[in-house]
Structures are given as structure tokens and as C-alpha cells.
Amino acid sequence: MTADLPPLELYLHYFNFRFRHRQPPGFDVHALIDTASRLGFSGVNLWVKGPEYYFLGGADEAHLDAIRRRLDRHGLGIDLETHGTEPAHLEAVLGIARRLRADNLRTYTLRRSDPREQIESAVRDLRVAAPLAEQAGVRLLLENHEDLTATQVAEILARVDHPQLGALFDYGNSAVFMEEPAESLRVLARHSRTAHLKDHVTIPAGAAGNAEPLWLGVPLGEGHLPVIAATQSLRAAGCHRVCFENCWAYHTGFRDRRGGGELGRGVYIYRHPPYDPRICLIDAEAVAKRDGLDLAALEARTFADSVGWLARSFAAAGIPLARPLQPAAA
Numbered sequence: 001m002t003a004d005l006p007p008l009e010l011y012l013h014y015f016n017f018r019f020r021h022r023q024p025p026g027f028d029v030h031a032l033i034d035t036a037s038r039l040g041f042s043g044v045n046l047w048v049k050g051p052e053y054y055f056l057g058g059a060d061e062a063h064l065d066a067i068r069r070r071l072d073r074h075g076l077g078i079d080l081e082t083h084g085t086e087p088a089h090l091e092a093v094l095g096i097a098r099r100l101r102a103d104n105l106r107t108y109t110l111r112r113s114d115p116r117e118q119i120e121s122a123v124r125d126l127r128v129a130a131p132l133a134e135q136a137g138v139r140l141l142l143e144n145h146e147d148l149t150a151t152q153v154a155e156i157l158a159r160v161d162h163p164q165l166g167a168l169f170d171y172g173n174s175a176v177f178m179e180e181p182a183e184s185l186r187v188l189a190r191h192s193r194t195a196h197l198k199d200h201v202t203i204p205a206g207a208a209g210n211a212e213p214l215w216l217g218v219p220l221g222e223g224h225l226p227v228i229a230a231t232q233s234l235r236a237a238g239c240h241r242v243c244f245e246n247c248w249a250y251h252t253g254f255r256d257r258r259g260g261g262e263l264g265r266g267v268y269i270y271r272h273p274p275y276d277p278r279i280c281l282i283d284a285e286a287v288a289k290r291d292g293l294d295l296a297a298l299e300a301r302t303f304a305d306s307v308g309w310l311a312r313s314f315a316a317a318g319i320p321l322a323r324p325l326q327p328a329a330a
Helices: 014-022 029-039 061-074 087-100 115-136 150-160 173-177 181-191 227-236 284-291 295-317
Strands: 009-013 043-047 077-081 104-107 139-143 165-170 192-197 200-203 214-217 241-244 251-253
Touching: 009 014, 009 029, 009 077, 014 029, 014 043, 014 295, 029 043, 029 061, 061 077, 061 087, 077 087, 087 104, 087 115, 104 192, 115 139, 115 150, 115 165, 139 150, 139 192, 150 165, 150 181, 165 181, 173 181, 181 192, 181 227, 192 227, 227 295, 241 295, 284 295
Parallel strands: 009 043, 009 241, 043 077, 077 104, 104 139, 139 165, 165 192, 192 241
Antiparallel strands: 200 214, 214 251
16 A cells, blocks of 8 residues: 555756866856755755766865765765776765765666667676675666666666666656657566656657657656656555656657657657747757857756646645755745
8 A cells, every 4th residue: 555655765966966066166066965854855966977976076185075064064864877888887985875875876778779689798797886885885887778668677687687776766857769668667566766857749850840759858847757646656656755856948859769659649749830939849959049048047947847746746635845845946
């Protein structure tokens, strides 16, 4: 019974602030932690890849210890994210994760022209890396990240078969291969330890100068992904942490067909113009320059709207949170 499940830990993803991060004086890791605490999130997700380290801002021990102290002051957790499966790289990032006392390190496979070789390479690498994660005391999570379907990620996990290796389920990524989100969830939910919660729409070819259909991120509740149903299914499968990743103004194309979805139907139903930039913004940098849009301000608006939608929708669905969400200022 869902009533017997623990409350959901809702984490905050750095990607929510990618435009504000670029705007002087910048929205740094400490601002991210403070914001997560003020709004009622249980932790944060940070990208870790040198040499810039993006939101992390560096990897020297004094800097990492200062981040951990700030997290401790707010009572927050942390998960880290990187990419690639090469064992030496993962070992280095696991060291950072251990210093920060992160629970999870997410990664994904790097795309190759041959998907089978991509899978075989990941299996070889992760058979070496999973014991390294065990030694570090950090769970290593493989994401369905627009590089493989959830079904293919599940194959890798089954073949590596290590208790320290699990999955991070992304609500919408595998859709670029026309793998229906319900099917992605069916095969990956039992492996998932956390997730990326987001929403998307499909933009038809030619609607905004695009030659091919696009998979476009939108504020929560404005898209066609089954956000609440997917969250309930994840909880029922034993996943009690998800991370909110606002993908507004992010778009990608569809890849080769590996699933049974159909453009124009179901979650792939087309969103037609006219497009409100607060909801559907394609080629954000070019449009902002042309129309004088303030991307940081629009990002803040879409973030605030999404946090409000989450609070209302989770309450209506009876999904309890470890910390109550607070309204976010636009």
C-alpha cells in the first residue's frame, strides 16, 4: 500500500539554474544549496566533470569540505552526476563523491555509431567500476540519457549484476527513441534509486523553423509526460527519491526508432504554434537575442511555476514529501 511507503525525498537539480548561473555575479553552488533548503527540497544534484566542474566550482578538498558544511547546516543530502563509463574517470569522481558524502553518482554511456558496441563497452567498464563504487561507499547509477533506451540500460545492469550498481530513471529521455515512457518505467523502475523528473512536448516539423520534429522541455504540467503516475510507480517499486530537473527551453531531436511510440499520438501528441516563450521556447539563445528576452528571468518564472505545480499535484495525488515545498519567487 502506498500509505505505508516512506515520504518522497525531492532533490533539486543544478540544471534549473543554468541561465542564472551564467549571469553575473552568477548563481553558484552555495546559492543552489540555500535555495534548495529555503524551498523545502531534501538535497541537490550537482554535475562533476573537470576542468571547470560547472556548479561544483572546483574539486580541492577545502572547497568540497565547505560545500559539505553548508549542506550539513541545512540538513540536505547530495547526489553527483557525470558522464562516461571509463573506470579511471569514475574512480576520480567517486573520490569527490566520497569527500562530499554523496549517496549516488549518476553516469551514462557515451554515444557510439553502433549501439551494440556501446552496450558491450559499458558492460566491460562497469564490471570494473562497480567494485570501485563499493569501496567508496557510493552507489553508481546508470541513466537512460538519450544515448540508450531504458530497456538497453536494464540489459547492462542485468549483465553487470553488481549490488552497488543501479539506475537513475529519467521520465522522458528514452522517448527520443520512441520508447514509450510507460515501457521505460516498466523495465527500469525496479533498478531505480532516484530519477530525473521533468516534462516535455513534441514540436512538429516546420512549426518553428525546425526541419525535423523536436522533443522540447516545458514547465511541469504543460507537457505530456505522466509525471504523477510515473512518480507513484517509482515509489511502489522502492524508489523514494526523485530530482526535479526543469528542462524548459531545452530541445533535442528524435533518434532511430527502437520502441513502439508514434509521433503525433499519446505522449508524442504535437504542440502547435503559437508558442508562449514561458512554455515553449525553441533555440533560446537566438530567440532571446532577436526578441530581447531575459532568459534568467524567464527561467525563474518557469521554475516557480513548476515548484507550485509539484506542491499542488503531489498533495492532490497523496504523495507525501519528506519536507513540505514552499512557494518559489519568480
